[in-house]
Amino acid sequence: MSTTSLSNIRKELKKEQRSLLLKRFLSNKLLLTGSVIMLFVVGIALIGPFFLSYTPYQMVVENRLSPPSAEHLLGTDNFGRDLFSRVVYGAQISLGVGLAVAVITSVIGLVIGLLASYYKTLDHILMRICDGLMAIPGILFAIALMAALGPQTQNVIIALSIVFTPHIARVVRSKALSIREETYVEAMRAQGASPLRIIFLHIAPNTISPLVVQATFIFADSIITEAALSFLGAGVPTPDPSWGNILYDGKLVIFNAWWMTVFPGIMIILAVIGLNFVGDGLRDMIDPHTKPRSKKKRPNLFRFNFQKARG
Amino acid sequence: MGIYILKRIVSLLPVLFVVSVVIFGIVHLTPGDPASYMLGEEASPEQVNELREELGLNDPIPVQYLNWLGGVVQGDFGDSYFMNQSVLDAIFSHIGPTLSLAIVAEIIALSISIPIGIVAAIKRGTATDQSVMVVSLMGMAIPSFLLALFLALIFGVQLGWLPVAGYQPLSNGLWNHLQYLILPAISLGAIQAALIARMTRASMLEVLNTDYIKMARSKGMKERTVIYSHALKNAFLPILTVIGATFGALVTGAVVTETIFNIPGIGQLIINSIERRDYTIIQGIVLFVTLIYVTINLIIDLLYGFIDPRVRLDSK
Numbered sequence: 001m002s003t004t005s006l007s008n009i010r011k012e013l014k015k016e017q018r019s020l021l022l023k024r025f026l027s028n029k030l031l032l033t034g035s036v037i038m039l040f041v042v043g044i045a046l047i048g049p050f051f052l053s054y055t056p057y058q059m060v061v062e063n064r065l066s067p068p069s070a071e072h073l074l075g076t077d078n079f080g081r082d083l084f085s086r087v088v089y090g091a092q093i094s095l096g097v098g099l100a101v102a103v104i105t106s107v108i109g110l111v112i113g114l115l116a117s118y119y120k121t122l123d124h125i126l127m128r129i130c131d132g133l134m135a136i137p138g139i140l141f142a143i144a145l146m147a148a149l150g151p152q153t154q155n156v157i158i159a160l161s162i163v164f165t166p167h168i169a170r171v172v173r174s175k176a177l178s179i180r181e182e183t184y185v186e187a188m189r190a191q192g193a194s195p196l197r198i199i200f201l202h203i204a205p206n207t208i209s210p211l212v213v214q215a216t217f218i219f220a221d222s223i224i225t226e227a228a229l230s231f232l233g234a235g236v237p238t239p240d241p242s243w244g245n246i247l248y249d250g251k252l253v254i255f256n257a258w259w260m261t262v263f264p265g266i267m268i269i270l271a272v273i274g275l276n277f278v279g280d281g282l283r284d285m286i287d288p289h290t291k292p293r294s295k296k297k298r299p300n301l302f303r304f305n306f307q308k309a310r311g
Numbered sequence: 312m313g314i315y316i317l318k319r320i321v322s323l324l325p326v327l328f329v330v331s332v333v334i335f336g337i338v339h340l341t342p343g344d345p346a347s348y349m350l351g352e353e354a355s356p357e358q359v360n361e362l363r364e365e366l367g368l369n370d371p372i373p374v375q376y377l378n379w380l381g382g383v384v385q386g387d388f389g390d391s392y393f394m395n396q397s398v399l400d401a402i403f404s405h406i407g408p409t410l411s412l413a414i415v416a417e418i419i420a421l422s423i424s425i426p427i428g429i430v431a432a433i434k435r436g437t438a439t440d441q442s443v444m445v446v447s448l449m450g451m452a453i454p455s456f457l458l459a460l461f462l463a464l465i466f467g468v469q470l471g472w473l474p475v476a477g478y479q480p481l482s483n484g485l486w487n488h489l490q491y492l493i494l495p496a497i498s499l500g501a502i503q504a505a506l507i508a509r510m511t512r513a514s515m516l517e518v519l520n521t522d523y524i525k526m527a528r529s530k531g532m533k534e535r536t537v538i539y540s541h542a543l544k545n546a547f548l549p550i551l552t553v554i555g556a557t558f559g560a561l562v563t564g565a566v567v568t569e570t571i572f573n574i575p576g577i578g579q580l581i582i583n584s585i586e587r588r589d590y591t592i593i594q595g596i597v598l599f600v601t602l603i604y605v606t607i608n609l610i611i612d613l614l615y616g617f618i619d620p621r622v623r624l625d626s627k
Contacts, residue, residue: 069342132329136601137563140581144334144597147585148341224454228567231456234585247460251571254475255468265457271453311364 019134026283031281037274041267045095048088052106056081056089056241065257075248075259087263090241094223095271097153097236102215102223108161109168110211114199116169117176127173130166134201142225153236156229160222163271171214175207209286216279220272241267315616319609326605331383334598335376338590348588350391388595393587398595402577408478409569410578412499413561415492420500420507420557425550428511433538435516443508450505459498459571466494476573495572499564503557511551512548530565549617555611559604566600 014059023032054072060080067076074083116126133141145159179185180203188198223243227233230244231251243264250260346362349352361371367378381390388398396404431443467475473494479487518524519542527537566578573579577596584592 038488129329130324132333133324135326135330135605136333136597137559137604140563140597140600141568143566143581144337144593146591147588147593148337227454228456232570232582232585234330234582247457251460254464258464258468261460265460268457269453272454273449276448276452 009124012176028281028285030277031285034274034277034279034281037270038278041091041271041274042095044267045091048091052082052085052088053083056084056086057130057239058082066257067257068189074263075257077246077260078155078253078257079249083246083259083263084120086241087243087267090243090246090264091267093153093236093240093242094226094268097156097160097226097242098219098223098271100157102219104157105165105168105218106211106215106236109165110172110204110207112165112169113172114176114204117173117180117203118195119197123173126169130169133162133166133271136222139225140229142229143232143234146229151234151237153240156226159229160225163225164218164222166213168211169208170279172207173240175210179203179206182275197268210281213279213283213286216275216282218276220279223275262297265285319612319616323605323609330601330605331380332376335379335598338594339372339375340464341590348476356502380470383598388598389591390469391588391589391592394592399599400589401580402481402594402599403593405575405577405580407480407576408574409489409562409565409578410577411481412495412565412569412574413558415489415496416500416503416561416565417554417558419496420504421554422498424504424507428508429515429538429543431508432519440512440602442511447505447508451499451509453501455498455502456567456571458501459568462494462498462515463571476571478572478574491572491574495568495574497566499561501541501570502564503561506557507550507553509558511546511550514549515542518546520544548615551614551618552611555607559607562600562603 032088054231058081060076062080063072063076064080065078066072066076066308072082074087076298077083077086112126112130116123141163142159145162146155149155149159185198188202193202226235226242227244227247231248233245233248238243238249246264247261250257250264254261346366346368350358350362360369367375368561378383379389384613389400389401390397394401395589403445427443434440465477466472474491478491481488515538519538524537524542527541528534532541558561565576566581568574569576569578570582577600581593581596586589
């Protein structure tokens, strides 16, 4: 008897949790707006190619720099290539680089942060290295790395991962340091669990939510930095389109072709704003201290104490 | 206070050590041999080897590092591979426009953001406050080089009010100097302005809620005095931190903005050096700007301890 009812209860609970999560998602305006914007941008990158009648590399020289028209929705660039298809494929490259950097920094940053939080000596070494890496201004660091590695798309990913990993490692470490002091971790240790087991099975899951928030911001930052690098000619190499190197071409003809600056620019802004909204929204959702979830339930006194505790 | 200053400086040493290793490593990560770049393709292996010996490239890597570090500590950043100049001379001949740009941007950012932040804090929750928050959020989300392109497109190309590219030194007259800097400085300052405005608002709100402000109000003090001489003074510490952090960001941001507006600063120097594979210049600029960055942060930290005695006492 008990097993069936128990599993039923479990199912009910799961259902309730899911609907609660949905409610929280829908009531979180930042997260909702951000997700809609990102759906749009990602949709352009993934579905866009099916509606293209030109490849991003196809040059029609007599159509150079023609303004937006029915034939070329966003006009053509200085080589007579269709700007719409370049922006669409550029979205794939720019978002792809951003996503790759976000994933790589998350994985490496997670491991570094966790190890640093658990072993004192390692902590001193790793955190000094992170401090050092973070002291070098990001864009300059990326430029120097790209100069050394050579302008290739995978090198952009490597360079940006080196620049941004310390940021993730810091966030993971600070969260893991507080988790480490929890009683349940102490209990695990008393039972003789191995450090690696404690770190990766019991501490790691609790650091995931701040990590995801930070990774969203890094996603946005790497889109900006990739665009800046490509714009300076030290990023994604031509003729591959990325939003940054479309802007680079656009700057050369800024007096004749506003569309080459405006459209990729708008895409970058949309992606960055969307990701920042998602990040802020996730943070509000995960961390109840920043914002009360529902206004009616929490007494005023409570809220006041929370704020005081934070400051 | 002396101990506090000493402590802060000592805590910087490991950071600077890592920075120096990383920056030295970047150049030695580079595939290819600087000596053969410098001599061109026709050079014989003997000539290349001779130059390698002369540049010290045949020494073991740790020895090369120590030699380089020894030079840097004495203010010798090495020589450019391509220009007949030492790295520091090259940097100093390009730093003027960059600093000029960063300072004008900071002035613009401060003169907009602090008043706006204060007003938003006073009118908390009203439409004014909300629009300030939305605009500042937008300001933070738009990358400065994009804003620069858009501003150049609108005010330079469409309206033709301001020049789109170029630079005039201050010696050619203030207006000549400024008109080339206005667009780049606005685009560079916008993000900083947004950050500072948000910080000012948050910091003011916190202070305005304290008891001593209530006290000042209830004894009938003029609102203006309460806000400007009581609240702002105490709200200023966190704002100061943001200003320090943003000035560092301004110097680096200037590097990118310069190339858009063809301003002959260190940004253009580093971009030209990438094309020429002039690695000592790249290395030198990154190191130089990082040192500026670290120094500014140190000064802010020290100012913090100077203004707020609690910071000093806590660190003991």
